[in-house]
Amino acid sequence: MNLRNQSCQHPLGISRRIAVQAGAVGLLGLGTNHLNALRAAPTPDGKQASGRARTCIYIFLSGGLAQQDSFDLKPLAPDTVRGEFNPIDTATPGIQICEHLPLLAQRSHLWALCRSLTHGWNEHSQGHHIMLTGRSDMPRGFSGSKPQASDYPSIAAIAGDATRPRNNLPPAVALPEKLVHNSGRVIPGQFAGQMGAQRDPWFIEASPFQTKSYGAFPEYDFDHQDRERTDTRVFQAPNLSLSHGVTQAALNKRVSLLSELELQRRFLDSHAHVEDFDRYRQGVISLLSDPSIKHAFDVTHADDRTQERYGRNSFGWSCLMARRLVEAGVNLVQVNLGNDETWDTHGNAFPHLKNNLFPPTDRAVSALLDDLHESGLLDDTLIVMAGEFGRTPKISHLAQHYSLPGRDHWGAVQTVFFAGGGVTGGNVIGASDAHGGYPVEAPQTPENLAATIYESLGIPRTAAWYDAVNRPNHIYHGEPITELI
Numbered sequence: 001m002n003l004r005n006q007s008c009q010h011p012l013g014i015s016r017r018i019a020v021q022a023g024a025v026g027l028l029g030l031g032t033n034h035l036n037a038l039r040a041a042p043t044p045d046g047k048q049a050s051g052r053a054r055t056c057i058y059i060f061l062s063g064g065l066a067q068q069d070s071f072d073l074k075p076l077a078p079d080t081v082r083g084e085f086n087p088i089d090t091a092t093p094g095i096q097i098c099e100h101l102p103l104l105a106q107r108s109h110l111w112a113l114c115r116s117l118t119h120g121w122n123e124h125s126q127g128h129h130i131m132l133t134g135r136s137d138m139p140r141g142f143s144g145s146k147p148q149a150s151d152y153p154s155i156a157a158i159a160g161d162a163t164r165p166r167n168n169l170p171p172a173v174a175l176p177e178k179l180v181h182n183s184g185r186v187i188p189g190q191f192a193g194q195m196g197a198q199r200d201p202w203f204i205e206a207s208p209f210q211t212k213s214y215g216a217f218p219e220y221d222f223d224h225q226d227r228e229r230t231d232t233r234v235f236q237a238p239n240l241s242l243s244h245g246v247t248q249a250a251l252n253k254r255v256s257l258l259s260e261l262e263l264q265r266r267f268l269d270s271h272a273h274v275e276d277f278d279r280y281r282q283g284v285i286s287l288l289s290d291p292s293i294k295h296a297f298d299v300t301h302a303d304d305r306t307q308e309r310y311g312r313n314s315f316g317w318s319c320l321m322a323r324r325l326v327e328a329g330v331n332l333v334q335v336n337l338g339n340d341e342t343w344d345t346h347g348n349a350f351p352h353l354k355n356n357l358f359p360p361t362d363r364a365v366s367a368l369l370d371d372l373h374e375s376g377l378l379d380d381t382l383i384v385m386a387g388e389f390g391r392t393p394k395i396s397h398l399a400q401h402y403s404l405p406g407r408d409h410w411g412a413v414q415t416v417f418f419a420g421g422g423v424t425g426g427n428v429i430g431a432s433d434a435h436g437g438y439p440v441e442a443p444q445t446p447e448n449l450a451a452t453i454y455e456s457l458g459i460p461r462t463a464a465w466y467d468a469v470n471r472p473n474h475i476y477h478g479e480p481i482t483e484l485i
Contacts, residue, residue, distance in 0.1 A: 054421065055326045055377075056453050058155065058334045059319075059365065059385040062179050062187075063343030064127065064414070066391035066407050068436040069353055070098050071415040072115045074393075081393050081435045084350040092426035100358040103366035109426050110369050110378070111419035112484055116430025116439035117386070119446055122409040124341065127388030128179065129189030130411075132156075132334075134450020135477060139193070147186055151193030153465070155450050156201035158475055159332035161192075162459045167329035169202075169293060174334040176207035176235065176318045181340045184211075190334075194473070195465055201334065204297075204321070206237050207314050214342040216313035216360035222352055224344065225401055235314050237297040237321070296324035309367040311360050319364040323371050326381055331457055337361060343387055347402020349395075369419055382421025382456035384449065390414030393435035413439050416449060421456045422485045429483045447478025455480040 066083075068074050073087040073096065087096035090108035097105055104111070119136045121127050125144030130136055133152040141150050153161075160172030179187040192199040207217075213231040215221045221231045299317040302310075310316035315337050322333040338357075345352060365385065372378035391407030398406075413432045419425070430442035454475060455461070464472035 054380050054382070054456050054458050055330065056159070056332045056382045056384065056421065056456055057322050057326060057368070058332065058453065059383065059417075060132070060179075060334060060336050061343045061361075061385065061387035062128070062336060062338055063124075063341045063345070064387040064389045064391055064409060065343050066345060066349065066353070067115070067413065067415040067432065068391070068393065068407075069349070070101065070358075071113050071417065072432055072436050073098060074434065074436050077393075077435050080395055083395060085354070090426075095426065095428060098358065100354050101362045103362045107366055107369055110373060111383075111417060111425055112423050112427035112429065114416045114418065114429040114444055114481060114484070115432050116413060116442050117416050117444045117446070117449060118413050118439050119389070119411045121411045122389065124181075124344070124388060124409070125188055127409070127411060128187045128340075130446050131386055131388045131449075132189040133193075134446045134453075136446050142188070144188065145185055147188040147191050147193070149193060149197075151188050151191065153193045153195040153199070154190050154201065154334075155453055156190070156332055156334045157192035157195055157199055158465060159453070159457055159459075160201050161195060161199050161465050162454075162463055162475060163331040163457050165329075166331070167293070169325070169328060169330050171331040172201040172334075173204060173325055173330050173332070174201045174336065175204040175321055176314060177205050177209060177336060177339060178203055179336055179340045180209045182211045187340055194467060196468060201332075204238055206321075207235055207318070207339070208233055209339055214338060215356050216311065216315035216338070216364075219311065219313040220315075220356045220360050222356040224341070224346070224348060224352070226348065226403065233314075235300060235317050237299055237317075292328050296321060296328045299324070309363070309370070311363045311367075313360050315360040316364040316367070319368045323368055326372070326377065327375070332453075337364075345391065345406045346396070346408060347398055347406040348404045349406030351404065372420060378420040379422065380420075382423065382453065383417075383419040384453060385417035386449070387414065390436070393437040410437070412437060416444075418452075418481075418484055424485060427484065429481060442483065444481055445478055448481050449478075451476050451478040452480040452484065 069083050069085050074082050075087055086099045088099045088105055089096055090105040092108040095108055119130050121130060123144060126138060132154045134155050135152045139150050139152050156172045156174055160170055163171045165171045179190055210231060210233050212223050212227060212229050213221055217231055217233050223229050299320045302320060310320045318335050322335045325333050372381050389409055389411040390413055392410045395405050396408055430444060431440055433440045459475060461476050463475045465475060466472055
């Protein structure tokens with residue numbers, strides 16, 4: 001029996017019910033306030049991998065970044081299109097980006113742009129589902145109001161299922177929070193969907209959601225409509241310490257006691273693999289004892305120089321955590337820079353981009369590039385930065401909601417940022433028209449973006465994931481963007 005294809009089973013071949021009944025977590029006394037689906041790191045049969053181990057950091061800008069105001073400015077377009085920002089030269093002749101991204105401009109030799117990614121949806125929920133799953137069509141019965149088991153699996157979920165774990169952390173992680181609408185509605189597309197909830201990516205919820213507060217708190221928090229609000233959010237890394245009163249000696253005794261539960265475990269579930277449970281238990285213990293894993297999470301206590309380079313805010317801490325997790329051996333890290341709609345600049349767009357969104361993003365992503373480059377990890381770490389769509393060419397003003405103008409949703413084209421993983425720096429793929437409204441050269445699809453990520457992770461193009469009744473489902477639905485390499 002292939003346990004990983006059973007919907008009731010934990011991805012390691014044992015149900016969470018069995019883990020609880022066997023007393024593993026309780027006996028170990030874990031103080032894991034954010035670890036809702038703790039998983040160890042065996043190498044299960046059936047995992048797909050090829051070539052050397054590679055990693056990916058997928059930076060997701062929920063809300064939708066305006067291409068005309070960031071990486072595809074149109075200075076010759078009419079006033080109603082070009083916006084308030086001026087282009088500046090980058091370190092690469094012929095490539096210009098927004099004047100409010102000066103640190104990234106200095107590092108253009110490390111990154112490339114695709115200015116022609118396109119899909120057909122202008123709604124947030126559909127756009128999230130498309131760009132987080134790499135599928136342009138909507139699954140049957142799709143609901144924008146909630147995640148469903150019929151949703152396509154996210155890129156992170158597929159990466160977690162199709163790549164080999166290399167440590168005691170799961171192979172795919174999303175941080176610092178789930179994407180949640182300010183009404184409390186959870187956004188579809190970020191979970192495992194058809195693969196089953198047991199194969200959801202591991203969410204590190206370090207950034208608690210708060211209604212109507214956006215941005216890189218506490219330094220750059222803001223509200224789109226400038227409403228009166230109090231932002232009391234605190235960025236809290238996962239707590240991997242032992243529970244109060246549990247000493248290392250007590251932990252050792254509890255580990256010994258676990259071995260006495262062998263017979264009980266066999267009775268609890270006759271088809272649970274003993275080896276899988278042992279690996280799960282060992283992974284729990286290792287999370288408590290591995291200094292490198294604790295270091296990866298403890299970003300708010302980084303040294304002053306590191307904090308200054310990344311920024312003492314949720315964007316900086318998230319990118320720093322992503323870098324450390326990659327160094328610790330996680331294969332894919334999805335970094336949500338801002339909760340749902342943080343980049344949804346319908347109004348007050350130019351002051352909020354200039355003062356609240358571009359500065360922490362410019363700083364954090366630049367520091368991430370520098371550290372990976374200097375450590376030699378950038379060649380094997382693909383960085384992708386995108387939102388669920390772009391913004392309209394024409395500037396609009398919803399005066400009843402916003403004091404100043406902005407841009408609306410626009411799926412027809414957006415610019416996607418790539419770096420590392422063999423990407424040729426100082427490179428631009430594709431082009432949009434004179435108003436930044438439609439692709440006119442080398443259009444790319446979300447399927448191609450996903451395929452680029454999968455190939456960078458070493459997932460074979462013939463790979464498949466298997467559902468609860470053991471039916472294969474293709475992973476690739478497009479072709480990697482070869483012009484990037």
